[in-house]
Amino acid sequence: MDHLIIAPILIPAFAGMLLLLEVRERLWLRRATGLIATLALVPVTLMLFQRAFAGEITVYDLGNWPAPFGIVLVLDRLSALMLLLTSLLAVPALLYASQGDDRIGANFQALFQLQLMGINGAFLTGDLFNLFVFFEVLLIASYGLALHGRGPARVGAGIHYVVLNLIGSALFLIALALIYGTTGTLNMADFAVKVNQLDGQARTLAEVAGLMLWIVFGLKAALFPLYFWLPATYANASAGVAALFAVMTKVGIYAIARVYGLAFGAGELAGLGRNALWVVALVTLVLAALGALSARRLGEQIAYLVVMSVGTLVAGVAWGTPAAFGASLYYLIHSTLVCGGLFLLADLIGRGRGDLGDRIMAGPVPAGRGGLAPLFFIGAVAVVGLPPLSGFFGKVALMQAVPAPLYWALLLSAGLVALVGLSRSGSTLFWRATGEADAPRLDYWRLFAAALLLAAAPAMAVWGGPLLAISDATAGQWADPSQYINAVLNTAGGGG
Template sequence: MSHWIIAPILIPALAGMLLLLEVREWHRLRRITGLLSASALLAVAVLLWEQAADGTITVYQLGNWAAPFGIVLVLDRLTALMLLLTAVLAFPALLYACRGDDRKGANFHGLFQFQLMGINGAFLTGDLFNLFVFFEVLLIASYGLALHGRGPARVKAGLHYVALNLVGSALFLIGLGLIYGTTGTLNMADFAVKAQAVTGMDQALLKVAVLLLWAVFGLKAALFPLYFWLPATYANATAPVAALFAIMTKVGLYAIVRVYALAFADGPLAGLGQQGLWALALTTLALAGIGVLGARRLGTLVAYLVIMSVGTLLAALTFGQLSAAGPALYYLVHSTLICGALFLLADLVARGRGEAGDRFVAGPVIPAGGVLAGLYFMAAIAVVGLPPLSGFIGKVALLKAVPVPLYWVLLLLAGLCGLIGMSRAGSSMFWRTTGPGEGVRPGRQRLLALLVLLAVVPALTLWAEPAMQAAGQVAGQLAQPQLYIQAVLGGQS
């Protein structure tokens, strides 16, 4: 049995504990430790992606206890994709932070590693209770990261974020209790089998439990009406933290897709909550477009673009057709990395404009403004979905895969709102200048981190066909839940 599958959890866990023991004043040592951990995590994620690429589903039994009684980690194509996406996002975000953002508060590097541990554990776990555990790990770390750097705006947004997620955690536990009471298991594969045999009052209780899970996962994904915490939290966080948080909403989406594909794709509970999720996704997409138009800061605008991607993706993933899942996964990778890059870019612009920051007001000329303007132009085209970049390719594929007029109208209108918002932001910050200022030039390390993330745009554009094929293979395996169940339970199903 290969032990590499547990490495995405162990590497950040061990690095986080080591960082908590290291002397806080030794910033160079803490940065080296964090970057070595992120580099190792990226290498392992590539290895696991290659391992899962042939369709093999790997099950790791902790303590060598077989499912459903033991705790298992499961690696399939979807898990491998999400692990790789997390690692690709985390390294440049941490590299950017090592230029000085990590010194704005204590224990940044340790919290960053524990955040990665929680995210990776949520993707790998094959057990609903341990999904709750890893949710709590990433949430506790994210509370500290959201407040990193202090300030009244961060504290206010952070308190809202903490309060809402504490309520979500309580609902999650209630839902898990109902699931265990009606099915006698919390193993995802075993739950998928036993949920089909539940009848009578137990089935009604199970439906309530699942709807509670949809509410909790919707909160994590920032789905309407539970997304109001996100714009302030992301916009007021430091840039590298906001960039890493771009993957957080995708954890909620992953949980919805994983549980739905396993237990509710067919059988007596087929389609439970699907229409509700579809309607909420479309509403989220529409309101995010309005939020983009109403944004007064670039950070807030990017936060609404994250919400817009959530609505776009969940609508496609709950459409009910396999043909939509592949384009949705391609767009998921694109939107996560480009939004992470935009958070870093917004910070560089704010540093160059001095007191004007990233607000849409006239400000001083930005040092190295030509470089930043060029990068902003490319990022804006990509995130809005204009040709010929990867955002356009992803949206065209989604429009072809989801032939529903309402989805077409909302997606195109949201793209128009994004175009207007990004154009207004760009003209305000790069054209409406008040003369020379004393802003900070972007350092090479920060620019390098930004360029690493922006590299996804030409990469996904030039290799769009193989990337779309790989996404289609991930979707194809996801549509065959019996493969996952058989791998986890063996002959017990």
């Protein structure tokens, strides 16, 4: 168990390297390798989740060099929860892509594994520089996945995505240089201690670095005004990629929560940038709802719903209380799985309409409408927050934890606007449809993958109480940064 913490990074890393070496003509072998590696992450992350929720914070000293001098991986309840969520999302996403979408590019399976490596590493690292490194790993893999399949729309959206994230990476490096120059460390726990001991010019530079981090993480999370790359990128990506990308914005939110909770939740720099994050989150929420209403393609509409969830979540994080963060975590799990399922469903609907694809306009009856329409109804009800599914419980928990009338008004109004947009889409795609499309029959493996993710909505409603308790326990540990700091800085060597 001592070395299990590094498995979520090593499994996809080794699988990705193996996939690059395997004979490209044997597609079945690449699919088997990718699916086995991804499936293996589920029991591994489940064991890590159980270990973390026993209350123990595990610190793994790479090379047996203790913090703050060496690189460390840290497993607490928050990182364990995010690892488990990623593995549960990745399996249906890859299963869907393995029904043919991975055939277009020879390195799809390898890039998918490297993407998982970057995401898992970002959740586990206890070092700001290695957070940057894992960001770059997941971003480089995502560039290839976003462009997978080519096409002018996909290439155009991919170029915007690449350019903006390269700018974000440059800002990240500048922020890290300022942090190291003022505190002499990039270890998160050590930085949290030293940043609150600064004064004078050094403190000012640290504040600038902190604000730059919010910009970088806001870009990764797709906050206003940095979210404009997301709808086109996600809508034009292949369905399995878009589903996995549903957790990409959550990496940015995780980074905001992690750094804010450790360094800026208390002490001399408490609340740094908090008011700005609150305002930006609310603006993101409103604009994303309007984008979902005006979208002309179903995939684009779902992408705006992802952005709307980002605004909802960051507002909860910016509120800063354990209750608000706990409710945000429940909503984060819900929105990631449901939006991932909706991306897969949108692709199925588009495939069933022939040349018209997922454009929201009257056309032929989608192939397999009898199975697709109920799933779309479940997904739409869940994502806008109507009872009795998980989105409703998530929004109620957020409203209870964030007693701000403006937030309530915008959250409910955005949900209503999204409901109108999805109602228009559903009626256009299913009920105003006439005739039969010249399209292949419904692929039941693809349908199974989409249903697997959308099943999270009723499941999270049925087990809402235990899941909210898990979220609250995670938030309680997050709100006490001394546990994390003491575990990292006082731990005995446990690496290899």
